[in-house]
Amino acid sequence: MITIGLILPDVLGTYGDDGNALVLRQRARMRGLDAEIVRIGLGEPVPSTFDVYCLGGGEDTAQILAAEHLIADGGLQRAASAGRPILAICAGLQVLGESFQASGRTVQGVGLIDATTAPLTQRAIGEVVTTPRIEGLTQPLTGFENHMGATVLGDDASPLGSVTRGVGNSSDGTSEGAVQGSVIATYMHGPVLARNPELADLLLTRATGLALEPLELPEVEQLRKERLS
Ligand code: GLN
Numbered sequence: 001m002i003t004i005g006l007i008l009p010d011v012l013g014t015y016g017d018d019g020n021a022l023v024l025r026q027r028a029r030m031r032g033l034d035a036e037i038v039r040i041g042l043g044e045p046v047p048s049t050f051d052v053y054c055l056g057g058g059e060d061t062a063q064i065l066a067a068e069h070l071i072a073d074g075g076l077q078r079a080a081s082a083g084r085p086i087l088a089i090c091a092g093l094q095v096l097g098e099s100f101q102a103s104g105r106t107v108q109g110v111g112l113i114d115a116t117t118a119p120l121t122q123r124a125i126g127e128v129v130t131t132p133r134i135e136g137l138t139q140p141l142t143g144f145e146n147h148m149g150a151t152v153l154g155d156d157a158s159p160l161g162s163v164t165r166g167v168g169n170s171s172d173g174t175s176e177g178a179v180q181g182s183v184i185a186t187y188m189h190g191p192v193l194a195r196n197p198e199l200a201d202l203l204l205t206r207a208t209g210l211a212l213e214p215l216e217l218p219e220v221e222q223l224r225k226e227r228l229s
Contacts, residue, residue, distance in 0.1 A: 002028050002035040002207060005050035007076065010041045011066045015146065017056025017089045019191030023200050024052060024207075030215055033208065042066070046075030052085045052207040055092030057146075057189060060102035063091040070095065070110045080112050085206040086183045088113075089192060093178060093185035094149050101149070113178045113185055114154035120171055123148050128168060128188060129228060130161025130176045136202045140164070141176075142195045142227040143188020151187075153178055160186050182206070194220070195227060 006021040021037045028035035040046050042065055053076065058066065070076050080086060086096075094100040097115035100107055109115075128145045132138070141161050150170040153159065159169070160177025168176030168187060177186035184203070186192055193200040197220055201212050 002033055002052070002204075003050045004035060004037045005047065005053045006037050006039045007046060007053055007055045008042055008066045008069065009039055009056065011062035012056040012058040012092055012095075014059055014062070015057035015090065015189045017054070017092075017189060017191050020056070020087060020089070020193040020200075021054045023191060023193040024054070024204060027197070027200050027215065028204060028208075031212060033210075042069055046070065046073050046079075048075045048078035048082065048084070050079065050084065052203055053079060053087065055086070055088040055095070057090030057092060059091070063095050063100070064102055064107050066091070067095045067100075067107055067109055071108065077110065077112065080182055083182045085203050086112070087193070087203055088183060088185040089189060090145075090147055090187050093187065094151065096183060096185060097151065097178075098154070112183050113180050114156035115151050115178055116154075117149040117151045119148055120150045120167075124167035124187075126166055127227065128166030128176060129164045130168065131164060132161045133159055134179050134184075137198050139196070139198050140228060141186070141188065141192070141199065142224065143186065143190045143192045145187045146189065147187055151178070156180055160184060195223065
């Protein structure tokens with residue numbers, strides 16, 4: 001059984017990113033693998049034994065609550081130390097960094113990504129496309145961004161992709177997302193795994209240790225064609 005941890009969807013669930021967990025479960029089941037989603041709400045301990053973790057985007061006040069809970073709990077940090085794959089979207093990315101600014105103050109992050117987030121001068125909203133910069137991904141990444149935070153990566157984190165359309169991490173418009181250890185983080189909503197099956201299968205492969213055959217899903221390819229044209 002593959003267990004997919006959906007972490008704090010009650011505070012990091014504003015932008016439809018719960019769909020990433022659904023995509024992982026569905027793509028596992030289509031290969032005949034058993035998979036289940038376990039939702040962990042605010043205040044509940046985060047088990048460190050899930051096969052893969054998903055964190056979504058959220059509003060400023062909500063993401064402060066998420067950061068405080070995750071720091072106090074420590075389960076996600078133990079999972080990261082054990083190399084378990086973690087996908088974090090937008091507010092999830094910011095929360096896993098060293099610090100972020102929200103509701104007018106600087107808030108301590110979980111510290112799984114060497115990154116700090118401060119406000120952009122103008123909200124970044126729209127389609128974003130990148131060229132992936134991590135091994136195992138060959139196709140452009142597509143998503144929808146909607147954030148006020150600008151994230152600067154430190155030396156221990158690498159961008160997930162180079163921006164070809166949209167804003168990405170900051171107003172210089174060059175890098176998007178962050179990769180550090182077993183954490184993959186991005187500003188892309190969509191949900192990102194529905195739009196980018198290669199990324200979904202990379203996470204599933206890391207979660208299971210299995211080499212997965214690609215799935216032929218014309219509707220996914222059609223969606224990609226529309227978003228990338
Ligand atoms: N509240 C954060 C920001 O505006 C994250 C938004 C989001 O998750 N889409 O930057």
